[in-house]
Amino acid sequence: MQRSFLFKIVLIGDGAVGKTSLRKRWMGEGFEVNYMFTIGCDFAIKELQFNDNIRVKLQIWDLGGQPHFKEVRKAFYVGASGGIVLYDITNRESFENVRMWVAELIKHAKKKVPIVVVGNKIDLRGNKANYISTLEGLELKRRLVEEFGIKALFSETSAKTGENVDKVFRGMTALLLQELGAIKPVVPEPTIDERYARLLSEICKLLGLEEETWKESPEYVLQVLKHTLKGKVHVEGAHGENFEFTV
């Protein structure tokens, strides 16, 4: 049996972070854009076959380039099922503004809609130390989940090369379908012994992370662990002996 869904997704984030480029990259050229003059935004629709029996239409709303009054933006958010919030990894201010955009989305959508946090322009990363790192992006996502009680994914993209662009929209769709109970939660499960899974979950909890973080971003857990254990570590053995090692 085929089921169909229609979702309104808003693209938000500071000007010039790449919202329009991301949308164009995902939809390809030649799609029909409808311009909403009153709000200063446009929207376009793309249909995707999510799996064998689920078809999804995503209506992607994109804010215009010029700065708009907050008052006008309210109408932009009405009825949104989810939001894709972008920052530019080469622009720290755009990263710091992500929280403001998410707060505005949740306020005007009037419910805790799921989001995908996207660090765009990774093709420019190179070795520039001041650019926003993957860890900073993951940490931001974690804080947003905690503060707003929403479901969120994190991704890094290049609208220029197309890297990870499809994943952002499929990830958003998966969150929305999960919310409706149309699909089971899909956490990528590495094949791993259940005892190790339990151990890793315990480690995450001890570090104050969500217990599933090791599945989603093991490198992040490792970084937090290294940071936490910096220096000497004392461990008491099973027979009362003392071990000391340096991390």
Ligand code: G3D
């Ligand atoms: P916006 O819709 O968020 O305002 P745009 O942003 O999509 O208009 O993009 C702003 C500028 O950033 C554009 O440059 C665009 O080409 C560039 N851009 C968008 N995404 C990427 C990316 O992933 N990598 C790189 N290198 N550039 C990107 P111009 O010069 O056309 O204004």
Ligand code: MG
């Ligand atoms: Mg734009």
